[in-house]
Amino acid sequence: MAEPQRSRSRACSPGAPVELDDDHGQPGGAAQEEEQLELRRGPWTVDEDLTLVNYIADHGDGRWNSLARAAGLKRTGKSCRLRWLNYLRPDVKRGNFTADEQLLILDLHTRWGNRWSKIAQHLPGRTDNEIKNYWRTRVQKHAKQLNCDANSKRFKDAMRYLWMPHLVDADDHRRRVLHAQQQHAADVAAAAHGLSAGMVVTSSSDSFATTAESYDDVGGLYANLHAGEMAVVGGGGCWAAHEANHQGLWPAAADQSAAVAQAAGGGQFQDPELSGWVQGFSEGMITENFWALEDIWKIQ
DNA sequence: AATAGTCGCAACCGCCGCAGC
DNA sequence: TGCTGCGGCGGTTGCGACTAT
Numbered sequence: 001m002a003e004p005q006r007s008r009s010r011a012c013s014p015g016a017p018v019e020l021d022d023d024h025g026q027p028g029g030a031a032q033e034e035e036q037l038e039l040r041r042g043p044w045t046v047d048e049d050l051t052l053v054n055y056i057a058d059h060g061d062g063r064w065n066s067l068a069r070a071a072g073l074k075r076t077g078k079s080c081r082l083r084w085l086n087y088l089r090p091d092v093k094r095g096n097f098t099a100d101e102q103l104l105i106l107d108l109h110t111r112w113g114n115r116w117s118k119i120a121q122h123l124p125g126r127t128d129n130e131i132k133n134y135w136r137t138r139v140q141k142h143a144k145q146l147n148c149d150a151n152s153k154r155f156k157d158a159m160r161y162l163w164m165p166h167l168v169d170a171d172d173h174r175r176r177v178l179h180a181q182q183q184h185a186a187d188v189a190a191a192a193h194g195l196s197a198g199m200v201v202t203s204s205s206d207s208f209a210t211t212a213e214s215y216d217d218v219g220g221l222y223a224n225l226h227a228g229e230m231a232v233v234g235g236g237g238c239w240a241a242h243e244a245n246h247q248g249l250w251p252a253a254a255d256q257s258a259a260v261a262q263a264a265g266g267g268q269f270q271d272p273e274l275s276g277w278v279q280g281f282s283e284g285m286i287t288e289n290f291w292a293l294e295d296i297w298k299i300q
Numbered sequence: 301a302a303t304a305g306t307c308g309c310a311a312c313c314g315c316c317g318c319a320g321c
Numbered sequence: 322t323g324c325t326g327c328g329g330c331g332g333t334t335g336c337g338a339c340t341a342t
């Protein structure tokens with residue numbers, strides 16, 4: 001993993017033509033070298049973005065090297081591909097990850113490790129780069145706080161028993177608020193139109209219904225998960241619904257407190273330090289600088 | 301208001317596998 | 322069979338934005 005330090009071309013002035021030295025740059029004739037010298041690196045300009053978007057709109061993507069040449073972009077094919085996939089694609093979703101997405105990332109990472117592109121396939125609109133960045137910035141930061149490796153069993157236990165339940169609770173709370181707001185709006189609308197509230201269709205779970213469809217190919221797990229969540233919105237016990245739908249991947253306890261208690265008191269963790277965290281968490285002692293609800297809400 | 305420290309993200313890199321010749 | 326070009330992936334880095342002091 002520890003690769004030798006590489007010089008960073010972006011230390012040069014952004015966008016300035018620099019000599020190509022990536023793996024696709026082959027030593028060639030004078031004309032080729034001259035062409036390579038004109039290649040740009042660094043941040044993309046608005047003009048370049050427009051050129052790329054317009055070209056792809058007219059001709060489609062793929063064949064990135066020839067696309068770059070044909071579009072008149074002084075960029076490598078790789079650079080064009082990356083820019084398109086990670087930024088310019090119309091279906092790229094921006095903004096913070098939802099609790100749902102975070103749960104999914106944690107869960108899929110438990111299964112597949114750093115297979116970012118594979119994980120990204122199950123998060124519509126999210127790119128592997130974005131997920132990778134999320135993992136490195138937030139998740140690994142937490143791992144560091146716990147003074148353990150993000151891939152260690154200890155950290156996975158902490159995720160399983162502490163973070164996931166909190167995400168679920170935060171998500172549950174968010175949905176209850178949303179549901180209450182929309183119900184209120186529906187009631188107001190119904191009253192205004194002389195209808196009974198029950199006749200007004202609310203859509204508090206629309207986005208989740210959509211994502212549930214997208215997750216179908218993860219063995220139906222997430223379709224079930226989201227269906228379960230929708231069933232318990234407003235009804236409490238959200239963690240239990242999640243847990244039940246995770247079929248053993250997450251704790252088999254009946255609810256969060258039971259899971260935590262079991263983990264802490266029942267010798268679930270070999271690691272005494274982690275048991276201590278869990279104990280502290282269940283007793284409400286650990287609230288600062290940890291995966292507190294407030295911290296998760298900041299993400300929303 | 302100025303400075304230092306931290307964070308998030310866009311973009312780059314090397315490596316690998318595959319297809320075509 | 323080996324070579325070459327390309328696309329894709331995961332890892333890494335630098336810079337701008339933001340926050341704390």
